[in-house]
Amino acid sequence: MKAFLALFRRDLRIAARIGGGGGTGLVFFLILVTIVPFAIGPDLNLLSRIGPAILWIAATLATLIGLDRLFQADEEDGSLDILMTGTMPLPLLVLAKGLAHWAATGLPLALFAPVLGLLLALEPAAMGAVFVTLLVGTPALTFIGAVGAALTASLRRGGLVLAVLVLPLMIPILIFGVSAAAAALGGTVPFKTPFLMLCGLSLAAVAIGSLGAALALDSAGE
Numbered sequence: 001m002k003a004f005l006a007l008f009r010r011d012l013r014i015a016a017r018i019g020g021g022g023g024t025g026l027v028f029f030l031i032l033v034t035i036v037p038f039a040i041g042p043d044l045n046l047l048s049r050i051g052p053a054i055l056w057i058a059a060t061l062a063t064l065i066g067l068d069r070l071f072q073a074d075e076e077d078g079s080l081d082i083l084m085t086g087t088m089p090l091p092l093l094v095l096a097k098g099l100a101h102w103a104a105t106g107l108p109l110a111l112f113a114p115v116l117g118l119l120l121a122l123e124p125a126a127m128g129a130v131f132v133t134l135l136v137g138t139p140a141l142t143f144i145g146a147v148g149a150a151l152t153a154s155l156r157r158g159g160l161v162l163a164v165l166v167l168p169l170m171i172p173i174l175i176f177g178v179s180a181a182a183a184a185l186g187g188t189v190p191f192k193t194p195f196l197m198l199c200g201l202s203l204a205a206v207a208i209g210s211l212g213a214a215l216a217l218d219s220a221g222e
Contacts, residue, residue: 003086003087003088004088004092004095004096005096007083007088007093007096007097007100008096008097008099008100009100010100011096011097011100011101012100012103012104014073015066015100015101015103015104015105016104024065024066025062025063025065025066025105025108025109026062026105026108026109026112028058028061028062028065029058029059029062029109029112029116030112030116032058032061032062033054033055033058033116033119033120034116034119036054036120037119037120044121045121047120047121048120048121048122048123048126050120051117051120051121051122051126051130052122052126052129052130052133052178052181052182053178053182054120055113055116055117055120055130055134055181056130056133056134056137056174056177056178056181057174059106059109059110059113059134059138059141060141060167060170060173060174062105062109063105063106063109063138063141063142063145064145064162064163064166064167065105066101066105067101067142067145067146067148067149067162067166068149068152068162069149070097070098070101070145070146070149070150070153071097071149071150071153071213071217072149072152072153072154072155075153075154080153080217084217084218089214090214090217090218091210091211091214092210093214094146094150094209094210094213094214094217095206095210097146098139098142098143098146098206098209098210098213099139101142101146102138102139102142105138105142106134106138106139106141106142107135107138109134109138110131110134110135110138111131113127113130113131113134114127114128114130114131117130123185125184125185126181126184126185128184129180129181129183129184129185129191130181132195133177133180133181133195133198134177136195136198136199136202137173137176137177137198137201137202139202139205139206140170140173140198140201140202140204140205140206140209141170141173141205142209143205143206143208143209143210143213144166144169144170144173144205144209145162145166145170146209146210146212146213147165147166147209147212147213147216148161148162148163148165148166149162149213150212150213150214150216150217151165151216152165153216153217172201173198173201173202173205176194176195176197176198176201177198179194180194180195180197180198183195
């Protein structure tokens with residue numbers, strides 16, 4: 001547990017630095033959501049209707065920023081080999097690094113989403129729904145991306161390959177996240193149904209993503 005917490009704190013400090021990916025993803029999220037009202041125009045009804053989808057799409061794309069460096073930076077300086085030969089099981093190593101990446105990227109996105117909802121004319125109920133769904137769904141995006149990051153760790157500038165690999169797998173998370181946020185505004189489907197599906201997918205993604213990324217790293221190290 002000490003090694004797990006030490007690795008988590010180490011990666012969190014790296015992500016907080018300039019170029020670490022944490023601040024960059026948040027800035028990208030802010031810029032993307034801010035320019036959408038200028039592109040669509042002053043139709044507040046339209047903005048409020050598509051606002052949850054805009055926030056979720058922006059959060060999904062922002063999560064990808066810095067994911068290619070999740071294992072690549074440690075691969076380049078040799079610290080990944082040292083970590084892999086330590087006593088910590090590989091799935092726990094991936095879990096610690098993934099949680100640190102989520103705390104530096106996904107968590108700030110969820111916290112800032114209600115504030116940006118004001119630009120999209122979202123109602124308070126919709127802002128709360130977007131916050132809760134992003135809080136639950138962004139870990140799934142991170143750990144799905146962790147598998148792609150492990151597969152492309154040895155590639156130079158593998159960001160594009162990573163995006164091609166993981167974006168199709170992120171679509172179910174995006175669908176249920178937007179559906180749950182939209183259901184909070186009313187409709188035939190209650191909020192609980194897509195939200196529980198989102199929770200289940202997120203838990204499965206954390207578990208399967210940790211194991212999948214660990215297997216990819218183990219195969220690459222052989």
